[in-house]
Amino acid sequence: MVNNDLLVLHRYAGKLLLQKEVPFAVIPQNDFTKIPSIKRNLLYNQCQRCGNQKSSLFGVIPCASCSKTHLYCRNCVAMGRVMECESLYYYAGIAPDWTSYESPLTWNGELTPYQKEASHQLVQAIQESWKEFLIWAVCGAGKTEMLFQGIELGLKLGKRICIATPRADVVRELKPRIQQAFQDVPIQALYGGSEEKEGSSQIIIATTHQLLRFYKSFDIMIIDEIDAFPYHKDATLPFAVNRAKKTNSTTIYLTATPRKEHRLQIALKQLAHTYVPVRYHGKPLPVPQLKMSFSLKKELKWYNVPKAFLQWLRNRDNDKRQLLIFVPSILLAENIVSSLKKDSTIPFQVIDSVHSEDEQRMDKIEKFRRREIDLLVTTTILERGVTFPSVDVVVLDAGHSVFDEAALIQIAGRAGRSADDPTGEVIFLHDGKTDAMVKAIHSIKLMNKKGGFK
Numbered sequence: 001m002v003n004n005d006l007l008v009l010h011r012y013a014g015k016l017l018l019q020k021e022v023p024f025a026v027i028p029q030n031d032f033t034k035i036p037s038i039k040r041n042l043l044y045n046q047c048q049r050c051g052n053q054k055s056s057l058f059g060v061i062p063c064a065s066c067s068k069t070h071l072y073c074r075n076c077v078a079m080g081r082v083m084e085c086e087s088l089y090y091y092a093g094i095a096p097d098w099t100s101y102e103s104p105l106t107w108n109g110e111l112t113p114y115q116k117e118a119s120h121q122l123v124q125a126i127q128e129s130w131k132e133f134l135i136w137a138v139c140g141a142g143k144t145e146m147l148f149q150g151i152e153l154g155l156k157l158g159k160r161i162c163i164a165t166p167r168a169d170v171v172r173e174l175k176p177r178i179q180q181a182f183q184d185v186p187i188q189a190l191y192g193g194s195e196e197k198e199g200s201s202q203i204i205i206a207t208t209h210q211l212l213r214f215y216k217s218f219d220i221m222i223i224d225e226i227d228a229f230p231y232h233k234d235a236t237l238p239f240a241v242n243r244a245k246k247t248n249s250t251t252i253y254l255t256a257t258p259r260k261e262h263r264l265q266i267a268l269k270q271l272a273h274t275y276v277p278v279r280y281h282g283k284p285l286p287v288p289q290l291k292m293s294f295s296l297k298k299e300l301k302w303y304n305v306p307k308a309f310l311q312w313l314r315n316r317d318n319d320k321r322q323l324l325i326f327v328p329s330i331l332l333a334e335n336i337v338s339s340l341k342k343d344s345t346i347p348f349q350v351i352d353s354v355h356s357e358d359e360q361r362m363d364k365i366e367k368f369r370r371r372e373i374d375l376l377v378t379t380t381i382l383e384r385g386v387t388f389p390s391v392d393v394v395v396l397d398a399g400h401s402v403f404d405e406a407a408l409i410q411i412a413g414r415a416g417r418s419a420d421d422p423t424g425e426v427i428f429l430h431d432g433k434t435d436a437m438v439k440a441i442h443s444i445k446l447m448n449k450k451g452g453f454k
């Protein structure tokens, strides 16, 4: 029999466990429900943890524990191997009562009128248990603060809340901010390699991948950056999100750049939404400037610093700002840095690069934030979810296919984010205009118009 100690209960409630994660040699049947790990169908097999149906993502393994050769799922193997001969389990014992807090919100900042309106509607969505609600807020609108009153209401009602986001960097940035706003509420942050692993707190902040570990767990599911890679490309993630939600739950979507499906649903009035067209500091979004250069591709091929970039650099509006340069590949990020360092005309002391495979990535992002790095060359890993107070932004080779419309809008949204420096230059350096560039600029201007700017 399971120890009904509250902590033990909370540790397993709402989880989907591998056999080895169930902490009993003999699994108590009353408390854990067994489901097959891989379902064999006539036409395809399906992993019951991640939903994978692609035959190429199943491996065959001679198994030491059952002495047979059988399937395992390669798609979700990073979260522990799902073996065909071992069941999955979810806790089916007494569901824990989550705390109903009296006044959990310890944040006492002010919301702007636009934020207030969004926050008000979010509260209504939670109060009335709407199924879905989308907040379309421009980059720098201050969407985290807009969530506070909705989360507060959820906690008052004793609900369990998950904030899911595609990127570990964003989980790390969100955790202290949410914790600061709800100082007495236990919050855990889950991502690959996180210190906290248990996932037993009333508020969970997690990468969407970590949701594979949950089963009918959350009353309120907040999905940040719903449009972001890889949620819209990878069927695993919607599968995991759906299973992690309780049957009667409210799902909140946040986005600055909604994708077609959601825009269509909004247009057809099939999805309740609110629109926040103005940044929290009340200034318009910086509109990117296009700079055309025929020699760009050639210069970048040899990792030379493009002349058009140097020309802009000499004449920029405010040379106190740090510079964030986006490039399409890791190779270019690393190599262009050496050229920038060698160029004596570049007025920056500390120049560095960062990308997804950089082991010091967290450290470098922090250093840039503390102004210990003046010029940072990055791949798209910094396109969203990060805030630096005073930067100009340059995209080298903005015509490259990695820079789609949403990416370019998000990248432009890195400039002018603080009230102290609410503007910033955004330069798209290219050797031929693309649809993505034109659409991104059009969208940004449209948002500014909606926000009441000319």
Ligand SMILES: [Zn+2]
Pocket: 047, 048, 049, 050, 051, 052, 073, 074, 075, 076, 077, 082
């Ligand atoms: Zn799987």
Ligand SMILES: [Zn+2]
Pocket: 063, 064, 065, 066, 067, 068, 070, 083, 084, 085, 086
């Ligand atoms: Zn086996």
